[in-house]
Amino acid sequence: MSATAASIDIESAVLEACRRAKVASRALATATRSTKDAALHAMADALVEHSARIVSANAEDVERGRENDMTPGLLDRLALTDERICGIAEALRFLAALPDPVGEVKRGSTLPNGMRLIQKATPMGVVGMIYEARPNVTVDAAGLALKSGNAAVLRGGSAAARSNEVIVDVLQGALQQVGLPRDAVQSIDAYGREGARVLMNARGLVDVLVPRGGRSLIQAVVRDSTVPAIETGEGNCHVYLDSSAPVARSVEIVVNSKTHRVGVCNAAETLLVHRDAAERVLPSVLAALHEEGVTLHADAAASALAPQGVPTVPATDEDWATEYLSLDIAVRVVDDLDEAIAHVQRYSTGHTEAIVTEDIGAAERFVSQLDTAAIMVNASTRFTDGAQFGLGAEIGISTQKLHARGPMGLAELTxxxxIAYGDGHIRA
Amino acid sequence: MSATAASIDIESAVLEACRRAKVASRALATATRSTKDAALHAMADALVEHSARIVSANAEDVERGRENDMTPGLLDRLALTDERICGIAEALRFLAALPDPVGEVKRGSTLPNGMRLIQKATPMGVVGMIYEARPNVTVDAAGLALKSGNAAVLRGGSAAARSNEVIVDVLQGALQQVGLPRDAVQSIDAYGREGARVLMNARGLVDVLVPRGGRSLIQAVVRDSTVPAIETGEGNCHVYLDSSAPVARSVEIVVNSKTHRVGVCNAAETLLVHRDAAERVLPSVLAALHEEGVTLHADAAASALAPQGVPTVPATDEDWATEYLSLDIAVRVVDDLDEAIAHVQRYSTGHTEAIVTEDIGAAERFVSQLDTAAIMVNASTRFTDGAQFGLGAEIGISTQKLHARGPMGLAELTxxxxIAYGDGHIRA
Known part of the structure; x- marks a missing residue:
């Protein structure tokens, strides 16, 4: 078979999957909460019941990963155990306990002419997900889509293809068991990158695309997708210590923001310190970061305040723009709040920015002048998270402005x- | 100068305009409602004051349009008079009277750990508009963007370039008068289609793109834009007369939906009638439509029920999919509600669908099974409109599902x- 014939086959197979998902989405859109929650519990039960089968398929993926020199970090994210499967199943039961986002009345009024108008949350229809080789995301995405009344077409990393194949089969069995269509959750992993490209362009069949992954995936989606996408982006998050920042609080918030978990988008990457506070707070903050193993990329003024035995490396312009996702932090002393705001405006990726201050006016200026998904006043950047914000579950953190900004939960998948109820109303 | 050099010049000029708009957007984002409303009134005053200059520039555009054989309809949309300018200015004063969408608290709670969390409406930043040769849209778009705290970069049709140039100059003068940056409203008409292409790809500088126009414009934006766009689409709207539909009400709603204004997206294009109601209601409905000059594209069953003297033409499959935007309607008799729903699901563009019924169960099924921006129960399709819905002003009607669906007002431009207020909170 020629390459072109193969690519036509992939195209028709993926479009057919999307078409079946579209048909299935109609049943999901009108399913009651009871039915959807029963499906989530059935899915959780089935995952636990078929745990051995899933672990065995996963072992093949892990073995192939090892052969292909996958890094230990990626191998760890890929690997499933009975215990991990129990945890993944628990997340589905937790979803079942959350309120149904579908049907919520967002706005409503009686119009001057007497018509009753309501704006109601309704499912998107078909949600496309493109993500990397983490089989737990397959279950999370299927569960979130189902609870919000959507069908899901999933494209996980090919490195997890065997795991995803078995997981999706198990989930489909559970759907069938409660009378919902199997096609409501489908995997297109078998169709590789070409399949992902078809998914990105299945306009009219796929209603929204949620890419979750690194910069290259997001950029490919932005460039190539004709299906509307919600971008989940990078976090070059800043912590700014204002002139009034107390020492102990500054140390705690900076250390927590930087080191609580380093590989995540809401970890801090740059520390800015007001000149008037630098001498008072920086020595303790830098010492505490060093203690935690953090490499300090400092400008001259910050470097001069590092205590003996706390080494720094010179910060370059590149450091201000870097999302390290590692035990590194860039440190700069700024002249005042305005310079801090200007720095953040220049380098922010619009994820999370934090200020430590006792000055209510400074806090308000920081809040009102920054253009970002989340702002923390006297709190760690690590709080930007669906679960922490009380949204229940999270499908990702949006750093763009359309539709959803910040942590995305079930509501963001609607x-x-x-709906206008008239009594024979016509326009005059 | 080579073509390539010219296109580099256009690119840098348009990007520079977007960059200046981005800087200006910061001043707008923090402007108080009083300042923004003062600007709107100053803009209205300035338009009236400079009416003669605008009308004279517009006359050049109209003259060029005539030479280029522009249709009378387009010429009429292009032409400005003192009276029309007064109307346009009035719309700005009306905007000033609307509540400020910025700062509205959408959600909020106190988290279990005591942090106070609020989700607040904030401006998008820079709004890009691409539209056709209607100079009133230049003013509307500038006003809507300003009221919602956004800067606007406008690309109107080149046929209105002289009018837009003078209008934007007048609006900029008014902004300056109240202390807001002139760059908050800019036109890039001078850079033609290439300029529009640059605007569509000014990712990071332009936050949202709102195309307003025909299918080819929308498709170009979907295909080529890397800036997130809100699609304002077509309306193949249906009216369905259920078995219980009363005759007089059916006539009124169908005639109003079809003929109240034919060239608009919320006009009805297809009429579906339940078999059990056909004999009772169709003769009167078809006669009334004929009376209004509507050409009836009817299936065999509907055609058989046309009274003597009411001609029909045979409906083809193409008719069901056509947005006529003219005095034409497709008419089909369906077996039951299910067949009506299936027909709408197949041909709907997701704009507005209407049902006429006395049966509450039928109404609820119609509402719950259709996937569309708006549904009218016993009312004309013509009510899908920002002003009719009480949104105050309208920037367009979205037929896509992300961010905004249905009439878009000021809230949709935010x-x-x-914002989380802690007291030294860190994650455990």
């Missing part, structure tokens, strides 16, 4: 429908 | 920011 759209709205306006 | 995004949100999460």
């Amino acid at each position: 759209t709205t429908t306006w | 995004t949100t920011t999460w």
Whole structure:
């Protein structure tokens, strides 16, 4: 078979999957909460019941990963155990306990002419997910889509293809068991990168695309997708210590923001310190970061305040723009709040920015002048998270401005429908 | 100068305009409602004051349009008079009277750990508009963007370039008068289609793109834009007369939906009638439509029920999919509600669908099974409109599902920011 014939086959197979998902989405859109929650519990039960089969398929993926020199970090994210499968199943039961986002009335009024108008949350239809080789995301995404009344077409990393194949089969069995269509959750892993490209362009069949992964995936989606996408982006998060920042609080918030978990998008990457506070707070903050193993990329003024035995390396312009995702932090002394705001405006990726201050006016200026998904006043950047914000579950953190910004939960997987009830009303 | 050099010049000029808009957007984002409303009134005053200059520039555009054989309809949309300018200015004063969408608290709670969390409406930043040769849209778009705290980069049709140039100059003068940056409203008409292409790809500088126009414009934006766009689409709207539909009400709603204004997206294009109601209601409905000059594209069953003297033409499959935007309607008799729903699901563009019924169960099924921006129960499709829905002003009607669906007002030109107030909170 020629390459072109193969690519036509992939195209028709993926479009057919999307078409079946579209048909299935109609049943999901009108499913009651009871049915959807029963499906989530059935999915959780089935995962636990078929745990051995899933672990064995996963072992093949892990073995192939090892052969292909996958890094230990990626191998760890890929690997499933009975215990991990129990945890993944628990997350589905937790989803079942959350309120149904579908049907929530967002706005409503009686119009001057007497018509009753409501704007109601309704499912998107078909959600496309493109993500990397983490089989737990397959279950999370299927569960979030189901609870919000959507069908899901999933494209996980090919490195997890065997795991995903078995997991999706198990989930489909559970759907069938409660009378919902199997096609409501489908995997297109078998169709590789070409399949992902078809998914990105299945306009009219796929209603929204949620890419979760590194910069290259997001950029490919932005460039190539004709299906509307919600970008989940990078976090070059800043902590700014204002002139009034107390020492102990500064140490705690900076250390927590930087080191609580380093590989995540809401970890701090740059520390800015007001000149008037630098001498008072920086020595303790730098010492505490060093203690935690953090490499300090400092400008001259910050470097001069590092205590003896706390080494620094010179910060370059590149450091201000870097999302390290590692035990590194860039440190700069700024002249005042304005310079701090200007720095953040220049380098922010619009994820999370934090200020430590006792000055209410400074806090308000920081909040009102920054253009970002989340702002923390006297709190760690690590709080930007669906679970922490009380959204229940999270499908990702959006750093763009359309539709969803910040942590995305179930509500963000819905759209709205306006319904107007008249009594023979016509326009004059 | 080579073509390539010219296109580099256009690129740098348009990007520079976007960059200046981005800087200006910061001043707008923190402007108080009083300042923004003062600007709107100053803009209205300035338009009236400079009316003669605008009308004279517009006359050049109209003259060029005539030479280029522009249709009378387009010429009429292009032409400005003192009276029309007064109307346009009035719309700005009306905007000033609307509540400020910025700062509205969308959600909020106190988290279990005591942090106070709010999600607040904030401006998008820079709004890009691409539209056709209607100079009133230049003013509307500038006003809507300003009221919602956004800077606007406008690309109107080149046929209105002289009018837009003078209008934007007048608006900029008014901004300056109240202390806001002139760069908050800019036109890039001078850079033609190539300029529009640069605008569509000014990712990071332009936060949202709102195309307003025909299918080819929308498709170009979907295909070529890397800036997130809100699609304002077509309306193949249906009216379905259920078995219980009363005759007089059916006539009124169908005639109003079809003929109240034919060239608009919320006009009805297809009429579906339940078999059990056909004999009772169709003769009167078809006669009334004929009376209004509507050409009836009917299936065999509907055609058989046309009264003497009411001609029909045979409906083809193409008719069901056509947005006529003219005095034409497709008419089909369906077996039951299910067949009506299946027909709408197949041909709907997701704009507005209407049902006429006395049966509450039928109404609920119609509402719950259709996937569309708006549904009218016993009312004309013509009500899907920002002003009719009480949104105050309208920037367009979205037929896509992300961010905004249905009429878009000021709220749809905002995004949100999460703000968390802690007291030294860190994650455990």
